[in-house]
Amino acid sequence: MQGAAGTRAGAPPLDEGARRVGEVILAVEGVSLSFGGVKALTNVSFDVREHEVRAIIGPNGAGKSSMLNVINGVYHPQEGKIRYLGREFRDMDSHEVAQSGIARTFQSLALFKGMTVLDNIMAGRNLKMRTNLLLQALRIGPALREELEHREAVERIIDFLEIQAYRKVPVGRLPYGLQKRVDLARALAMEPRMLLLDEPMAGMNMEEKQDMCRFILDVNDQFGTTIVLIEHDMGVVMDISDRVVVLDYGKKIGDGTPDEVRANKAVIDAYLGVSH
């Protein structure tokens, strides 16, 4: 896939002045996860640096989603550790992970379908709401001010993702591509330090994919948000990522810049198949 970020792939991924890639903020160390007898992940380790775009790729059933769910606190790995900002968490629940500044989107959309686009994104500000219930219900004093502040932040996100026209539409009625965008908007509303994207391009046509690439890169550029994304479509990933982890059958088979990964024999075999 060319277009949006075609020029980025060839550039040196780290130490690129303008994009201030920083210290390691997330380290996955020897994580293993199994469901009953099925091993979803086996001894997987990698790290994520601040402000970078980090991709996890692999064929179907490689354990990509499991990996994301482990980082997100949905699954708790049987072995290994996850260190985020120097803090170790193994048994953190999803909402605690969210509180520590990690937002996510979902592969199979998990939006609040009955609620409007605006309410969905406002829900993303939930953690930042401080005033008490009674004031909120009556819309007076500090509560009104707070609601307005959050509305402003949400409006900026709505502008950013170009969904102004759909504010009051219940999300369930929007076409798929736009729902994906609302999903991203809700995650952005949390002002996360790290954003996990679960197959953000899945099921999209070329044009929608290009838009999504542009949004992801813009988020990364403008807000400095660290991005970890899972993707099936290898072309897209190579264009927008700084570094790529490749999983196959729950094991890590490659890790490095897009160019390194592309040249990796094991990766090529996993994707194209190999005759034994």
Add this chain to the structure above:
Amino acid sequence: MRRHWPVLALGTALLIGLALPLATGAAPVGFYVEVLLGGLMTGVLYSLVALGFALIFKASGVFNFAQGAMVLFAALAVARIAEHVPLWAAILLGMVIMTALAWVIERLVLRPLVNQEGVALLMATLGVTYFLDGFGQTVWGSDIYKIELGIAKEPVMILPDVFQGGILVNKEDFVAAMVAALLVGGLVLFFQKTATGRALRAVADDHQAAQSIGIPLNRIWVIVWAVAGFVALVAGVIWGSQLGVQFSLAQVALKALPVVILGGFTSIAGAIVGGLIIGVGEKMAEVFLGPVLVKAFDLAGGGIENWFAYVLALLFLLVRPEGLFGEKHIDRV
């Protein structure tokens, strides 16, 4: 294409039934309005209990069979505590007890059963029902107790100039209906306008997504069950003051079941409108349809109030299973 005619036919039949007593002159206007008001006032109480059902179903996907038992339990608690302290204090203490109960239910019943089949959770609430029925009697006793709201029970005549003979309204009923209506309004405000309300709606829509934006599921469940307990308490106090606090309260509260079927399990508006429809419907049926049936088929008559709501709910299930305001589920197969 969806077929609308069965719904329209049912709606039209109900409206005709509603208008018939007036149109045929079977009832004087004043009396008709009196029955209508009576129905609306009972209806508001049904709405209140139905709201309890809808709240819990929305937020946790649990069909809470124990709602009726919670009404009885709360009423018993308030009635017995009020023997020692003023009523307002008893109600306050009752609220504390219902909140504690919500917390215990979340800890011991909901949390261990999270992600289980709906049927398992339904059975669990059935268990809670019988536990509460029995436990309530163990703690509070099994006699019939009184709650005195301190409002005159004599009927008051209103609008004697407009209608011949005026309209008789029971003052206590009226106050109760107002309180219930206020509470319903307050809950709607809470749900639609506050951040916590938004969080509740979010949890109702998608558990996983709600967690991913930092909404703690367990705390939300405690809040929802506490609110449902609070609603049960108000309904229990009002009904208790009218009927006496006794075992049959739990049965009366189950009238909220046809209400949620009619209104739609997930809809707050549905619970409100459904309650009013059932309240008015059964009063009208009792007063106007009853005598007609007696005359036509030589029946003993009476008792229509007890089954009308359920038959109406059944008819709705046939023509519109998702209820008036419920979400339609289209499942991929």
